[in-house]
Amino acid sequence: MTIEGLLKQIGLRNFNQLYCDLSPAALYEQAIRRHEALLSYSGSLVFHTGQYKGRSPEDKFIVKDKMTENLVDWGKINKPFDPLAFRHLKEKLLFYLQNRDLFLQRCHVCADPQHRLNLWIITEQPVYSLFARTLFRVEKEREKRDPLLADFILIHAPGFRADPEIDQTHSGAFIILNFSEKLILIGGTGYAGEIKKSVFTLLNFLLPQKGVFPMHCSANLGNSNEDSAIFFGLSGTGKTTLSIDPTRRLIGDDEHGWDDKGIFNFEGGCYAKIIGISKEGEPEIYNSALRFGSLLENVIIDPQTREINFFDDSLTENTRAAFPIDYIPNASLTQTGGHPKNIVMLCCDAFGLLPAVAKLSTEQAISYFLLGYTSKIAGTEAGIKEPQAVFSPCFGSPFLPLSPKVYAQMFKEKIESHKPTVWLVNTGWVGGEYGIGKRIALSITRRLVQSILNGELAKSEFVQEKHFNLFIPQSFKDIPHEILYPSKSWKDERRYTTKAKELKELFNHYAQTLT
Incomplete structure (x- = not known):
């Protein structure tokens, strides 16, 4: 079955042009042509996310059905969403996407092949397709991607806003995970971190059922596979900074699993907070953020010189850089450890x-x-x-x-x-x-x-x-x-x-x- 045929099965039809697995260079062209982003002096791509410049916890839901009702820890964080309301909202979102260009990235998560989960990330804007390609893992050879069906599909439409009174959402923005339908819907918010963290939430639900301990941590490796270390910590504690050490190999900066063999990275990229970053203080992150292929989120850029100001927090203190993990000079090739x-x-x-x-x-x-x-x-x-x-x-x-x-x-x-x-x-x-x-x-x-x-x-x-x-x-x-x-x-x-x-x-x- 063709990719278009598979998309029709989930209700995505009558779209304009489908761009599948575009390279970073091609996505740069699309984003700049559509005035979604600016090219910086150093080659990174700068974009702004509009109203939402951070996660919106009040707008996140999990569909409550037979699969989830007795497993999920329902409350202020995991808010239930009605299956019928999900179906109606999905239909409205799919209708919105008709006659629009769509960008598909066929990705996967989990560096350990035993736990690999194939993801299709579908979005209306090329900058978010580049984000998905950067943060998650992608097979380099097309022949390895083609036979792979999606274990989960994420549909992302920042331009579509829900009607809370009709759609049972908290606001016009929404992040809804439906484990039974293997579908994630994100709408109304342009903050790229919602894509990353909704997939992390997905793994935190699925992996414990396989006996794998999922962790919000960074990890690095010494001279042997047995010399691994993990760093737990909330935002602002130094988790990324301290795990990037020139004397050790970086396994990953944020999300990992721990099974009976050891630890492994979920992702293939880094999403680092960069407000006030300097070449002297954090050279690895600084240099990575400025490279071609890196995405700078809500960072201030001079429209004429295209110079970056990492100290300007006029939009938000939560400025971010997304870049492939192999931009870090001493990153682990396997992204696994004992x-x-x-x-x-x-x-x-x-x-x-x-x-x-x-x-x-x-x-x-x-x-x-x-x-x-x-x-x-x-x-x-x-x-x-x-x-x-x-x-x-x-x-x-x-x-x-x-x-x-x-x-x-x-x-x-x-x-x-x-x-x-x-x-x-x-x-x-x-x-x-x-x-x-x-x-x-x-x-x-x-x-x-x-x-x-x-x-x-x-x-x-x-x-x-x-x-x-x-x-x-x-x-x-x-x-x-x-x-x-x-x-x-x-x-x-x-x-x-x-x-x-x-x-x-x-x-x-x-x-x-x-x-």
Whole structure:
């Protein structure tokens, strides 16, 4: 059956021109010709996403039917959508796409062939076809693509807006996953991250049923397959920055699976936050972002010189670069690794209370995994005047269709079976909370992480501090004492004790909500 015939089976008919598996160069031409993007001075492609410049959690739904009703953890994150309403909205979307050009990329996810999932990404705009081709995995030879049918299809129409009163959506934008029909619909939003994260949500539903532990983490590899490491962390904690290390091979920057053989990347590209990025601070990401084939999302570009301003946040602080992972000089060719030797849980503690590094017991590792703690600082969102604790169970709750307990149990089984060393690394403040103390220097965090990965830190003597019961190094080389012992860096140690008690109570209270 032809591709057009297969599209007609799902209701896509009477479209104008179908562009299938276009190369990056051809997609550049289409995007520029349609005035969707600008070519930068260095060869990257710059596009703006309109009203939506980040994910829209209120607009995301999962169809509730026999397949999902007893599996999905329904609530504020996983909101149910009626199957009949889905059918009506799909019909309206398909009608909207008639007489329009369509762009199809036949991709797949999961570097381990055993878990491969074939995706067809169909969109009305070439810039998003390039995004899909960049972020996901693509067979280079056409003869390998042609026989492959889609395991799942994603239809993307940012120009189509729903009517909430009629269509049962929250707004004109929608992201709806239908596991029974193997179909994802995205409309009304131009933020490219919705494509990436809807596929991640899909994998977080399917893979646990195959015994594969899906993770929102970055990963890298040392000199042997057995020397792999994973980095859990929410946005702003340094997950991508710290995993890209010139002495190690990058497996992936954001999404991975862990099965009985080891770990593997889901994707084939990187989607890095780039506000304020510099060649000196993060050369690998900076250089990759400027190359031909890279997409720069909501970055400010001079319309005359086509120079990029990575420091301009007038559109959003959430500026992004999407580029193939092999743009990173030392990226792993297979994007797989053995069972992790070290696991690093990153947080950015703006309260200035947690140590820069601590070794976690199995019980503590599971607790911190379930908490998924970091903090927001003043100025990052409207209305935030002082640091706020943020909890995202399993470091990825917006993308987890199942109960956090399911993923926590899988994590527990993995660390009990393979016995990695688990670490907590704080990339936040010391000497007081945000506004009083200072942020731990990236150079110090890098040295601590490198000492974790090369085994030096594990040889230290550890003592258990009394506030969070964490095991911290008694001393380590020339790392300042106050970095390791944050209570010593506060001018008023009694105030530190009071604030630490408050944060510990927050941890305990949130943990109780998960039981």
